Amino acid sequence: MIKLFDQPDNTWELIANGLPWTLTLAGSSLALGFFLAIGLALVRLSPYRPLQALAYAYVYLFRSTPLLVQIFLIYYGLGQFEAVQQSFLWPLLREAHWCAILALTLNTTAYTAEIIRGGLLAVPWGQVEAAKACGMSTWLRFRRVIFPQAIRQALPGYGNEIVLMIKSTSLASTITILDMTLIARKETSATFSIEPLFIAAAFYLVINFVATRGVMWLEYRLSPDLREAKTGRTLPDQDVANAH
């Protein structure tokens, strides 16, 4: 992983060296998890009972157990199987950071699938009927009518999930990933000062702040229909009447 400061001069720079890991873990697991979650949500809403049950079991299992268990199962557990050790995936799975990304991705997929499912269910049926009446195919209907509205509905919930995931990356520190949390903890153990932990906390706060602002901006951009029109309202009523 890239190092921001080769020779950190102070604690801030030292902690900042863990920032790339935090961002990489959060970014890659959120991006991968988002696409997997769309698939999972669609399976969960599909008319095939066994598939539905399977998707529900996945969501239930991952949401009912702590993320730490999932991380440990993948990091310490997978290597126990001969088959895994022989497989082509082993060079990846014996690396702690791939295990962390895998665990975080599987975890966020379960939560995000439920958020997206809620969004999909919130799209009014009339919209689907109208799209059918226009002669849209299933795929076109999904792409142009259902999905955009579902995403808009799901966005506030997904914003919470983004913050949760950014916070969750700190658990990767338990399997030797040198992210901000592990650097801060090591520094605290070495110096008996809790300042590094506070600095790491400040970094996380700033990342989360930026992330929530980003989601708020996206929410604003995606809901022009809920905003007041910009033109016309600024004119006094008199002038509007005179214009006609």
Next chain:
Amino acid sequence: MPEWMSLLAWGDSGWGDEMVRGAGWTLLVAVIAFALGIVLGTGGAAVKLSRVPLVPLLGDVYTTLVRGIPDLITIYIIFFGGGQAVMAVAKLFGYNGYIEFNALTTGVLALGFISGAYSTEVIRGAVLAVPKGQIEAAKACGMSRWVMFRRILVPQVARYALPGLGNVWQLTLKDTSLISVVGLTEIMRQAFVASGSTKQPIVFFMSAAVLYLALTSLSNKVFGRAEAFANRGVRRA
């Protein structure tokens, strides 16, 4: 008998009893922390809803900080800094001894502090959901502030807050796994120790997952019952 079953046997030969005892610790920490969280959450909601200028800001700072910082960091701060803070206060009173929080105290304080922030938001929302007319009617009946609080506000707030508090409970229960990093022998720590000494991580982390699954599923049922009880006087459409 398959190998994993003998590993999880009860008594000296296996780790079954140790794992279940770990589950006991998990449950204990979760229950105390959750209760502490409700106390902090009630206080936090009162602070956030206060009409005194600047006071709500205090509540905002609490909830924003705790919900924006990873739980693991909060736990480390209380683990490494809690003892120091208490020592600094003790010094003011002339006590110069060494004070350190043990794992249980750290766990309960940290998780209580975290769940308190989430409970604050839940309880605040529930208080706001009580219709104004209820308060006006209580006043019109001549109820004192305390009677109004006890008879009108609490039962309704409890009803509105229960689903949200159920979520906070699930969160707290799963967060107890993080306390293993400070050495409390709850489920996760026990599984870690056992898998280290037997070289069988799958067996023990799987049984840890099953124990958590059992705890979350059972407590979900309890909250379902509690919700049904709190809603017994409500007519559904």
